[in-house]
Amino acid sequence: MRLIILEDADVVADWAARFVLQRITQFAPGPGRRFVLGLPTGGTPLGMYRRLIQFHKEGRLSFQYVTTFNMDEYVGLPRDHPESYHYYMWNEFFKHIDIDPAQAHVLDGNAPDLVLECTRFERLIAQAGGVRLFVGGIGPDGHIAFNEPGSSLVSRTRVKTLAYDTLEANKRFFGNDISKVPRQALTVGVGTVMDAREVMILITGAHKALALAKAVEEGVNHMWTVSAFQQHAQTLFVCDEDATQELRVKTVKYFKALSDEHQKMIEGAPAGEALVLH
Amino acid sequence: MKGNSLIRIHECFILRNGKIIKEDLWIRNGVIVNPEQVFYLEQVEADITIKAFENLIIAPGFIDIQINGGWGIDFSYDSENVEEGVKTVAQKLLAHGVTSFCPTMVTSDKDKYAKILPKIKKSQGGRDGATVLGVHLEGPFICPAKKGAHADQYIRNPDKGLESLEEVYGSLDNVNIVTIAPELPGALDAIKGLTSKGIKVALGHSSASLAQGEEGVKSGANLITHLFNAMLPFHHRDPGLVGLLASATDKQVYYGIISDGIHTHPAALRIACRTNKEGLVLVSDAFAAQGLADGSYRIGPMAVSVENGRAYVAGTKTLCGSTTALDECVRTFKESIGCTLEYALEAASLHPAKALGIDHKKGNLNFGCDADFVVLNPTTLKVMSTWIAGEMVFIDEDISNIE
Incomplete structure (x- = not known):
């Protein structure tokens, strides 16, 4: 497990985007050789998407041979509802890049048979050869995708009833009316993400500090589902200074001492050297 | 493509x-x-x-609900080659961003209606020209005291309601809007008859009090023709048709505004706009001289002279029609009242579409x-x-x- 501590959320967004650029470029996708990317939604990855769009517009990155799988989607929310993850992905990412629409997979929360939709999604991931890089964010309670506290750490893609806390936290997106917040979601399982060859988890802001500490300093625990990634062969936690507030000084110092090593992970990325990273 | x-x-x-x-x-x-x-x-x-x-x-494409002609064509006068005339204007309007319009006929002789009206058919636009939504008939059921540039001798009362209108106009199949003065005998019946046929009624060329205007609205009218022009000026004890902008009827009333920089003072535009923001509809009220130089023209039976782009009934100082296309009205309107660009554009597209009840298809x-x-x-x-x-x-x- 690597923990990469960067100055602030903007630097995290830039670093994450350059890491994705680096991994796709290195893989050299082409006809019959697709790069499979897992993607999150929410506020944390927004900056990363904007940088990736910029790379695309500058001609440095093509998604023509990239296949994507999104982590989750609400159940029963119309596809074009501004809070649906379809809407988010289209407006914040897909419409700006050259991805093949048939290769951009988002769970269908309006499918007639939701269980079937979840198995279909797992099968599609398997058919694509598994996810090479899964990018994720976490909630303040340490959940990854909609795998809320108490979720099985070997779970697969499934229908999940949302915790009251999540409904309460999300009602601000639904006119502060908790009855309008969808009560169920489809989500990839912890096990689904664990199967990815590489995982990058973005954590920014002081309100995520406790979750980060639980994820990296304490034992694997299904009450903090993201802690499962301690046992993943290639996981990166990328966080900002604010998110380190609950970590031990020893932990922060240890990972900061490795920052030169971490920097090398994105240096293969061409151009854009004007941006100095810390 | x-x-x-x-x-x-x-x-x-x-x-x-x-x-x-x-x-x-x-x-x-x-x-x-x-x-x-x-x-x-x-x-x-x-x-x-x-x-x-x-x-x-x-x-959204501009929608002009009041346009008398242009490029030498007068919809109310040229009874030969009507189709060609409409086509010419429809074609020329494309360069001005107008995608739909209501060819407007001013007060005319019964004979003119018989010759012209059946020939201006509603038609889908395309390369040949803008969509014809239907004819706007302005008069002859108007108040003689507020005739503006309309010819006295043809003005009449709709005594028998819709029947009187059909007597003068003939078939109403091609008609989309009728401008009528609500205080005339039989006018309210006529308004009910028209709106029950799906024709929109505009109040205008009228000496109506606010109460009479409100009766018109209750009977089905939802438009006012060129606000401030050809109606009683605003009075604080009886604001007249202008008062409809703030009347207690819960129906949204739309009002045409000629914003060529001549017909309405910017302060009056701002008063209208601040009182009833959603109802403002930009119209060109353009006539044959639109797109042409100063000189002598006509609107229906009236001779008109154009000096410095201002059109007057010949030999008088009565303003009539404009020579400005709708795209220019949008620019003038935005500058003179200092509104947002969004609002100016919607006043020439969304608002007229709503006034005509076609905003599910047009105007956005x-x-x-x-x-x-x-x-x-x-x-x-x-x-x-x-x-x-x-x-x-x-x-x-x-x-x-x-x-």
Whole structure:
């Protein structure tokens, strides 16, 4: 497990985007050789998407041979509802890049048979050869995708009833009316993400500090589902200074001492050297 | 470009839901499509991506509900070759971003209605010209004291309601709007009769008190013809038709405004706009001299002289009609009242569409609406291109190659 501590959320967004650029470029996708990317939604990855769009517009990155799988989607929310993850992905990412629409997979929360939709999604991931890089964010309670506290750490893609806390936290997106917040979601399982060859988890802001500490300093625990990634062969936690507030000084110092090593992970990325990273 | 191609107009500033946003416009089969749906459900990409309009503004096509003619054509007078006349104007309007219009006939002899009205048919626009939504009949059922440039001798009362109108006009099949003075005997019955046939009624050329105006609205009228002009001036004890902008009736009343910089003072425009924001409809009220030089013209039976772009009834100082097309009215309006660009554009598109009850199809760029739109230069608001039902019907010579 690597923990990469960067100055602030903007630097995290830039670093994450350059890491994705680096991994796709290195893989050299082409006809019959697709790069499979897992993607999150929410506020944390927004900056990363904007940088990736910029790379695309500058001609440095093509998604023509990239296949994507999104982590989750609400159940029963119309596809074009501004809070649906379809809407988010289209407006914040897909419409700006050259991805093949048939290769951009988002769970269908309006499918007639939701269980079937979840198995279909797992099968599609398997058919694509598994996810090479899964990018994720976490909630303040340490959940990854909609795998809320108490979720099985070997779970697969499934229908999940949302915790009251999540409904309460999300009602601000639904006119502060908790009855309008969808009560169920489809989500990839912890096990689904664990199967990815590489995982990058973005954590920014002081309100995520406790979750980060639980994820990296304490034992694997299904009450903090993201802690499962301690046992993943290639996981990166990328966080900002604010998110380190609950970590031990020893932990922060240890990972900061490795920052030169971490920097090398994105240096293969061409151009854009004007941006100095810390 | 075939009609069923999926066209993506790349990175423009689109007027949608009252806001100008950086967005692509997707069209197919003559209507605006939801690209998110195309992406996820059909999983296809655009057949054609147009980049020539990048960073330009795309607004719904302008809708002119009061236009008497232009380029030498007078809809109320030229009873020979009516179709050709309408076609000429419809064609010329494309360069002004007008995608739909209501050819307007002023007070005329019964004989003129018989000759002209059946020949101005509602028609879908295209390369040959803007869509004809139906005729706007302004008079002869108006108040003689507020006749403006209308000919005295033809003005009459609708004593027998709708029957009186049909006696003068003949068939109402081609009619979309009738301007009528609500205080005339039989007028309220006529308004009820017209609106029950789906024809919109505008109140105007009238000496009506506010109470009479409100009766008109209760009977079905939802428009006021060229507010402030040809009606009683605002009075604080009886504000007249102008008072309808703030009356207690819960119905939205729309009002035409000629914003050529001549007919209405900017302060009066601001008063109207602040009182009843959603109801303001820009109209050109243009006549034959539109697009031509100063000189002698006519509106129906009246001789008109144009001096410095101002049209007067010949030998008088009575203002009549304008010589300004709707795109110019939008620019003048925005400058003179200092409103947002969004509002000025909606006043010439969404508001008239709502007044006519066609805003589910026209006057906005929502998904499923007709792909009638105008491409504008963001600073000068010059019309760069005009589209009707997904087809490009006008392109400015500054944009040579669009694909």
